């Protein structure tokens with residue numbers, strides 16, 4: 043029960059292994075990471091007693107780039123009938139949990155299993171509650187059951203305030219029909235991920251101005267307009283007319299890498315497909331030179347050494363701010379709606 047299970051986008055298992063192994067090494071925790079390709083998960087097997095718990099305590103979930111969800115525990119086998127009794131017996135040694143999520147991995151097998159989980163959840167919840175193993179309490183640890191099949195489940199524990207916001211780390215966002223492109227969900231997910239909900243009115247307010255670099259046809263601009271912001275949309279391509287009709291958008295057909303606003307804006311967002319080093323330098327310049335206070339920028343991933351490359355870029359950005367002596371919070375995550383990319387969020391904290 044001293045293993046971490048880490049969910050991720052299929053194909054990114056080795057990035058997760060590299061990432062978690064680096065954190066374990068930093069915390070001087072012995073163990074090893076393992077994963078099979080395209081299984082949408084990795085495991086970190088801890089050799090020190092209590093190692094998995096210490097590893098989770100030493101890492102903020104929000105720091106992890108390629109990990110969608112995590113839990114400490116271990117796999118157990120379940121019989122074909124009366125799985126609930128086996129789970130109850132296994133959980134007898136644990137303190138009561140504050141919530142329960144049934145999860146699967148983000149693979150085709152996982153999708154097939156989600157029907158089983160839906161059916162299994164209600165009776166399991168009832169039995170756990172009756173046995174005093176589950177009491178609705180957001181401060182208590184969450185029980186995360188990740189089913190690999192109907193016969194095998196990872197019984198995992200995670201702190202509710204240090205794990206994913208949604209089961210499997212996958213937000214269920216509804217595509218707004220009026221939005222001009224599906225990538226609109228990327229910016230919406232970024233806000234859910236990086237900005238606590240109770241701060242939205244203040245940090246995404248209708249008194250703000252924003253610049254959208256690489257804006258066409260306007261999926262990201264749509265989100266900014268939906269918050270009531272005045273948006274400068276930069277792209278040689280056409281913007282959706284519905285957005286231009288709002289009167290909140292100014293469209294400029296110029297190069298997003300050289301154009302700068304005359305007056306500082308509150309937000310800069312950028313979804314241009316470019317070399318990640320160039321996008322990172324743009325991000326650093328906008329925040330560093332005071333053109334914007336907050337930014338969301340997509341970094342396309344290289345083919346190889348994806349984790350090492352992202353870490354290198356983030357370090358370079360942080361060094362840039364240190365040299366300018368300005369305080370900036372930097373976060374980076376591979377969002378559910380990201381493919382071969384990660385999303386960075388930066389917020390200038392000092393004047």
Ligand SMILES: C[S@@+](CC[C@H](N)C(=O)[O-])C[C@H]1O[C@@H](n2cnc3c(N)ncnc32)[C@H](O)[C@@H]1O
Pocket residue numbers: 222223224225226255256257258259260261262263276277278279296297298299313314315
């Ligand atoms: C992935 S699309 C953006 C999609 C947009 N975020 C949305 O939600 O609809 C990338 C856009 O970047 C634009 N682009 C590429 N290079 C650019 C540059 N140097 N300056 C401005 N826009 C650029 C392209 O024309 C393209 O429309």
